[in-house]
Amino acid sequence: MIHYLDGHVTSVLVNGGWLDPSHPWGLLSVTETLLARRHDSAVAESARIHERALVGDHVVVGEDCDVGPGAVISAGSCLQDNVSVGANSVIERSILSTDARVGAGVVLRDSVVGPGATVGDGVVSPGGRADVILEGRLYTDRRLGSIIGDRAEVGANVTLTAGSRVGAEAVVGPGTVLHGDVRERVEVTH
Amino acid sequence: MCGITACIGADNSVDSLVDGLQRLEYRGYDSAGIAVKNGSGISLTKRVGEVSELVAAVEQNPIAGDYGIGHTRWATHGGVTDGNAHPHTDESGRIAVVHNGIISNFQSLRSDLESRGHVFSSETDTEVVPHLIEENLRDGATPEEAFRAAVGSLSGSYAIAAIIGDEEAIFATRSGSPLVLGVGDGEYFLASDVPAFIQHTARVVYLHDGDFVVTRADGYEITDSAGRAVDRPVEHVEWDPETATKGGYxxxxxxxxxxxxxxxxxxxxxxxxxxxxxxxxxxxxxxxxxxxxxxxxxxxxxxxxxxxxxxxxxxxxxxxxxxxxxxxxxxxxxxxxxxxxxxxxxxxxxxxxxxxxxxxxxxxxxxxxxxxxxxxxxxxxxxxxxxxxxxxxxxxxxxxxxxxxxxxxxxxxxxxxxxxxxxxxxxxxxxxxxxxxxxPGDVQEVLDTSMAREIAIEYEGSDAYFFIGRGVAHPVALEGALKFKEISYEHAEGFAASELKHGPLALVTPLSPVFAIFTGHDDEATLSNVKEVQARGAPVIAITSDRSGEVTEFADHVLRIPDTHPDIAGVLANVQLQLVAYHAADLLERPIDKPRNLAKCVTVE
The missing domain is CATH 3.40.50.10490 (Glucose-6-phosphate isomerase like protein; domain 1)
Incomplete structure (x- = not known):
């Protein structure tokens, strides 16, 4: 996401603990650590949580989020603003960025969904551990489900195996089983 | 139109006043001035031009005062001259007044005052006010009584702030023009709009028409026209002061x-x-x-x-x-x-x-x-x-x-x-x-991916720019043209797409690019209008979410918007047109935030 920013990063002053999410899995563990520090959940007043949805402890739900009936949002998850999660979806230890749309019956574990991305009905990202190659370097046995880039579209019933990544604005056709990476602005079908 | 500021209680009022005027410059920038009072008397500085001219003047000849008033002008009565710039004073220089609005009976007031020997130094409607106050003072009134009596003889619309004689206070009132009071820690502000003092305080009192306020270093008092105390709530403005700055842009x-x-x-x-x-x-x-x-x-x-x-x-x-x-x-x-x-x-x-x-x-x-x-x-x-x-x-x-x-x-x-x-x-x-x-996410996508600058470069120097659309895209076409003309000073017109062939088509040439807005509703009809202008050699820039269909095939260029409901697609198309207008004006080095002859908040008819 950083490469979308044109400007230069100069310096940041920090008063307090320093948690360094320099890799994607770090993003999830840092979020989990931060959320574990509070005893309950932070749900914005304008968020609409269906009465039959379950929002667990150690969870953040931002402004204007919409969580449908039967959905389960569990510890370590963060829904930024204006995220929608459809009926009966399960979100565990995952980050859903602003404007992300998650359909019904979706399972997202240890995953990151970028701003404005769409995750179709029945998509499964079961999470787990995987070997991940980042910028030519191999990282073994990392806890990482999948990463879905900004405004990417993942079709219905896609399976995203552990460690898979979907580039920004890429389109993954319905029913695809994905191992590894889909590059930015690429369309893949089953 | 016109912005007024006032402050009292701060160590040096000059900085607060000038800073406030810079933040109110959207209300007018023909001329600007401040009047501050210290132990000895009123110091006055005013300059034709933007507030930056005033800043330069104050830096060259510094003035200081514990309290004062300021004004940035959008001319209505009298040309743009140093003399017509506010604040205005009486002959003695002991009374200074700033005013936003129009005093409709100023001609008769002025003739009366002149017949009684007053000498006017400007062509403005405002100058009657300091002379009226002066006359009332001479008749033995207190500064507050004199201010009330002077305001009582005015008709029209006004927000007025004044400093009078040796009284360490600012007298202000409003009727038909905006005026807000900022309540700080031991300092008080009056302004046409909140951004003028948001750096200092977020606590605001919205004054109503007919309210009089006397502000001193140790507090303020609001009364109605009959002098009865009025209770107005202090509200907290939830604006981040940063939102009233350019923040790096x-x-x-x-x-x-x-x-x-x-x-x-x-x-x-x-x-x-x-x-x-x-x-x-x-x-x-x-x-x-x-x-x-x-x-x-x-x-x-x-x-x-x-x-x-x-x-x-x-x-x-x-x-x-x-x-x-x-x-x-x-x-x-x-x-x-x-x-x-x-x-x-x-x-x-x-x-x-x-x-x-x-x-x-x-x-x-x-x-x-x-x-x-x-x-x-x-x-x-x-x-x-x-x-x-x-x-x-x-x-x-x-x-x-x-x-x-x-x-x-x-x-x-x-x-x-x-x-x-x-x-x-x-x-x-x-x-x-x-x-x-x-x-919001769709607008972000437009901002992240827009090719508007390339389009602005491609068509720089054209004879005219036309914008067409139907349904909700018609007002978007008008808005696209308004934005384009007001900041670039280039000729731009918006039309209902169906109207083209009833006249405006005569203006279309290869040197007049046409921006055609497609919302996903009735696109075919707009497309046939596009073909009409293309047949006359005009380049067509389509604003559309269409990815593969006929629209992109016929357009010379495409400014893409995300696929959305046709009823709201106009908002996304408009963002593209805002960017086109901005970049076109930027290439021409126009003063984008302060286009000539205009002001943001049009408080005169």
């Missing part, structure tokens, strides 16, 4: 274009129910508009285009709706019935033409509703109800984020009205709510 306009996703999130916050597929407006519960038979939308400029947009949505859902230019409304006098809902749209809530039209509508018995960005503005007091667009402060003279937020707020209002009047949600409601909740 080269222009306010560019910053405000990029603030649109955030502004739209605030506009829709808590108002969309995508589960139920409907709107939830706290201000207007279901049935609020059950007895409405027709809707009149009154506004000027960009707000009028938002009004036209809403009228198009209402009509397409079976509710008779008419968008009027507020300035024409009092002239053509359209029939108003008690079941007419009059919706007045004004960013500032102070637009004189719109306020005047609202009064006419009220007098005729209509129910009135204000759609505005400014809490506590005049229009919210004139209307029965209000719907805030919550876009945050907009400083650039060319309205950008407020248009997007106005259209969005009006779209929500439209759905409420339709549901109340017809007893059922419009068939489009569910999809539209879904599209509205996606809108």
């Amino acid at each position: 080269e222009h306010y306009m560019y910053k405000e274009i990029h603030e649109q996703p955030g502004a739209l999130r605030r506009t829709t916050q808590g108002r969309l129910n995508t589960h139920a597929g409907g709107v939830e407006l706290e201000e207007f519960p279901p049935e609020s508009f059950a007895d409405v038979k027709q809707v009149h939308l009154l506004a000027m400029g960009t707000s009028h285009h938002a009004g036209m947009y809403a009228a198009s949505l209402l009509n397409s859902r079976g509710i008779p709706a008419y968008a009027f230019m507020a300035g024409e409304y009092s002239v053509i006098k359209p029939p108003v019935t008690p079941d007419t809902l009059v919706v007045a749209v004004s960013q500032s809530g102070e637009t004189a033409d719109t306020l005047d039209a609202v009064r006419r509508a009220r007098a005729a018995g209509a129910r009135t509703l204000a759609v505005t960005n400014v809490v506590g503005s005049s229009i919210t007091r004139e209307c029965d109800d209000e719907l805030l667009i919550r876009a945050g402060p907009e400083i650039g003279v060319a309205a950008t984020k407020t248009f997007s937020s106005q259209v969005t707020a009006l779209t929500l209002l439209t759905e409420r009205i339709v549901e109340d009047v017809t007893g059922a949600k419009s068939p489009a409601a569910r999809d539209l709510m879904e599209a509205l909740s996606r809108l």
Whole structure:
């Protein structure tokens, strides 16, 4: 996401603990650590949580989020603003960025969904551990489900195996089983 | 038009006054001046030109004072000269006055004063005020009595602040022009608008017409015209002071274009129910508009285009709706019935033409509703109800984020009205709510991916720029052209796509690019208009979400927008056109935030 920013990063002053999410899995563990520090959940007043949805402890739900009936949002998850999660979806230890749309019956574990991305009905990202190659370097046995880039579209019933990544604005056709990476602005079908 | 500032209680008032004027410069920038008072007397500095000229003058010849008043002018009475710049004083130089508005009886007041020996040094309407105060003082009145008596003989619209003699106080009043009081820690501010002092305090008192306020270093007192104490609540403004600065952007306009996703999130916050597929407006519960038979939308400029947009949505859902230019409304006098809902749209809530039209509508018995960005503005007091667009402060003279937020707020209002009047949600409601909740992200996508600068470079130096669209894209075409002409000074016109062949087509040449807006509704008809202009050799830039179809095939260039509901696609298309206008003006090095002859908040008719 950083490469979308044109400007230069100069310096940041920090008063307090320093948690360094320099890799994607770090993003999830840092979020989990931060959320574990509070005893309950932070749900914005304008968020609409269906009465039959379950929002667990150690969870953040931002402004204007919409969580449908039967959905389960569990510890370590963060829904930024204006995220929608459809009926009966399960979100565990995952980050859903602003404007992300998650359909019904979706399972997202240890995953990151970028701003404005769409995750179709029945998509499964079961999470787990995987070997991940980042910028030519191999990282073994990392806890990482999948990463879905900004405004990417993942079709219905896609399976995203552990460690898979979907580039920004890429389109993954319905029913695809994905191992590894889909590059930015690429369309893949089953 | 015109901005006034005043402060008392700070160590040195000059910095606060000048800083405040710079933040009010959107209200006028023909000339600027300040008057400050210290132990000995009033020091006055004023200069033709932008506030930066005043800053340079003050740096060259520093002045100091514990309290003072300031003014940035948009000329109405008298040319743009140092002499006509505010503050104005009496002959003795012991009274200084700043004024925003128009004193309609100044000619007769001036002749009377002149016949009694007063000598005027400017052509302004304002200068009568210090002379009137001086006369009353001479008759033995206290400064406050003299101020009240002088104001009592004025008619017209005004917000006035004055320093009088040796009294360590600022005297101020308003009638028809905006004035707010800022309450700081041991310091107090008066200004036409909150950004002038938001750096110092977020605690604000919105003064009402007819209020008098006397502000001293140790407090303030508000009274009515009869001198009775009035209690006005101190409100907390939730603006981040940063939003009233450029925050690293080269222009306010560019910053405000990029603030649109955030502004739209605030506009829709808590108002969309995508589960139920409907709107939830706290201000207007279901049935609020059950007895409405027709809707009149009154506004000027960009707000009028938002009004036209809403009228198009209402009509397409079976509710008779008419968008009027507020300035024409009092002239053509359209029939108003008690079941007419009059919706007045004004960013500032102070637009004189719109306020005047609202009064006419009220007098005729209509129910009135204000759609505005400014809490506590005049229009919210004139209307029965209000719907805030919550876009945050907009400083650039060319309205950008407020248009997007106005259209969005009006779209929500439209759905409420339709549901109340017809007893059922419009068939489009569910999809539209879904599209509205996606809108901030979609606008972000346009901002991230726009090719507008390339288009502006490609067509720099053209003879004219035309904008066409139908349905909701018609007001967007008008708005695209307005934005383009007001900041680039190039000739730009917007038309209903169907209107082209009835005249404007004669203007179309290979040197007049045509921007065609496609919303996904009636695109085929617009496409045939595109083919007409292409046959005359004009290049066509299509603004569309179409990815593979005929539109992209026929257009010379495409400015792409995300696929969305046709009713709201105009907002996305408009963002592309804002960027085209901005970059075109930037290439020409125009003063984008302060286009010549214009001011943001038009408080004169």
